[in-house]
Amino acid sequence: MNNHVTVLEIDGDALLHNLNYFKEKLQPETKILAVVKAFGYGSDAIQIAKFLEDKVSYFAVAFVHEGIALREAGIESPILVLHPHAQNLQSVVDYRLEPSLYNFKIFNAFLKLADEIPLMNYPVHIKFNTGLNRLGFWHTGIPNIIASLKEATHVKVASLFSHLAASEDLEEQEFTINQINNFAYIAQQFYKHLGYEPMLHILNTSGVINYPKAQFDMVRIGIGLYGFGNDDKETAQLKNTHNLKSLISQIHIIEPGETVGYNRAYTAKRQSKTATIPIGHADGLSRRLGNKKGYVLINNQKAPIIGNVCMDMIMVDITKIDCSEGDEVIIFNNQEMIQHIADVSETIPYETLTAISQRVNKTLKS
Numbered sequence: 001m002n003n004h005v006t007v008l009e010i011d012g013d014a015l016l017h018n019l020n021y022f023k024e025k026l027q028p029e030t031k032i033l034a035v036v037k038a039f040g041y042g043s044d045a046i047q048i049a050k051f052l053e054d055k056v057s058y059f060a061v062a063f064v065h066e067g068i069a070l071r072e073a074g075i076e077s078p079i080l081v082l083h084p085h086a087q088n089l090q091s092v093v094d095y096r097l098e099p100s101l102y103n104f105k106i107f108n109a110f111l112k113l114a115d116e117i118p119l120m121n122y123p124v125h126i127k128f129n130t131g132l133n134r135l136g137f138w139h140t141g142i143p144n145i146i147a148s149l150k151e152a153t154h155v156k157v158a159s160l161f162s163h164l165a166a167s168e169d170l171e172e173q174e175f176t177i178n179q180i181n182n183f184a185y186i187a188q189q190f191y192k193h194l195g196y197e198p199m200l201h202i203l204n205t206s207g208v209i210n211y212p213k214a215q216f217d218m219v220r221i222g223i224g225l226y227g228f229g230n231d232d233k234e235t236a237q238l239k240n241t242h243n244l245k246s247l248i249s250q251i252h253i254i255e256p257g258e259t260v261g262y263n264r265a266y267t268a269k270r271q272s273k274t275a276t277i278p279i280g281h282a283d284g285l286s287r288r289l290g291n292k293k294g295y296v297l298i299n300n301q302k303a304p305i306i307g308n309v310c311m312d313m314i315m316v317d318i319t320k321i322d323c324s325e326g327d328e329v330i331i332f333n334n335q336e337m338i339q340h341i342a343d344v345s346e347t348i349p350y351e352t353l354t355a356i357s358q359r360v361n362k363t364l365k366s
């Protein structure tokens with residue numbers, strides 16, 4: 001059990017608000033797949049999946065063991081594993097996970113396994129590369145894929161999908177539309193020759209925002225569920241789901257000339273009051289936030305991080321803040337604070353959220 005006082009509170013009401021925000025952009029029949037990879041973007045995939053299970057059609061995780069964790073927690077919905085490996089295919093089947101088959105190595109390995117067991121109409125998803133050049137078959141593979149699938153009674157293609165490279169960037173509109181058109185062409189080939197019509201999906205969060213016409217049968221929403229859109233305007237329509245809180249472990253009064261923390265990185269210019277807070281870089285708080293680049297909120301006032309971020313702690317300047325040991329500390333509780341941390345850390349909210357480590361206590365509240 002994790003009883004740590006540093007807690008990531010997952011706001012269930014905000015999650016629902018965000019889900020409904022995207023639902024309104026979609027046709028009523030379009031399915032929603034909630035992406036809960038990387039521990040639900042740094043939160044808790046199990047709690048998120050339990051909360052969303054009756055509200056979405058599918059879940060997706062990146063790796064097989066993430067899917068196993070959801071099944072072991074009792075999640076019954078279909079789970080798409082975006083990035084399985086040949087070594088783990090028996091577990092895919094054991095836990096009724098649905099593999100993305102993205103190259104001939106894994107495609108052939110899964111068809112072979114499906115024959116041997118044998119499986120019957122086991123749902124698989126075929127991933128196509130339309131320009132991201134990350135995972136997926138090239139369109140040149142289509143004839144071989146279809147030829148193999150026509151003989152395979154042990155698997156059934158649940159969906160064909162692809163992933164956009166720059167759906168958030170309107171300057172890349174031409175490239176994105178080309179990806180969408182290539183995907184539609186691939187789908188057409190399958191529909192013509194396969195004998196049945198798998199679901200189609202290509203849009204992630206920013207795809208839904210910028211290219212809603214390409215929603216096909218399903219959309220895959222990750223970051224949007226957790227409160228971030230393409231830009232500040234879109235993000236303002238969403239609610240923040242990740243609230244990171246801690247408390248003051250200890251307060252010190254230090255005299256001018258005294259230093260704080262490792263490498264004596266901070267020197268007090270006047271008599272100061274500091275607070276030590278039990279969260280550090282091992283919890284996902286970047287070391288780049290040290291030396292007053294980052295701050296926390298205590299009593300609604302900004303307390304800058306002084307000196308270096310330690311593994312398990314930070315020290316903040318509370319000289320002008322009226323507070324006591326044990327008082328609540330907000331690391332972030334809105335998107336602006338998360339964006340600020342991301343900016344200072346020279347990264348994006350995706351990384352700031354997913355960096356929150358497993359040591360932090362995670363609880364969903366609604």
Ligand SMILES: *Cc1c(COP(=O)(O)O)cnc(C)c1O
Pocket residue numbers: 035037082163203204205206220221222223224
């Ligand atoms: C992570 C991921 C998503 C979700 O993307 P967001 O931008 O977070 O909505 C969708 N599809 C694939 C293939 C992914 O890897």
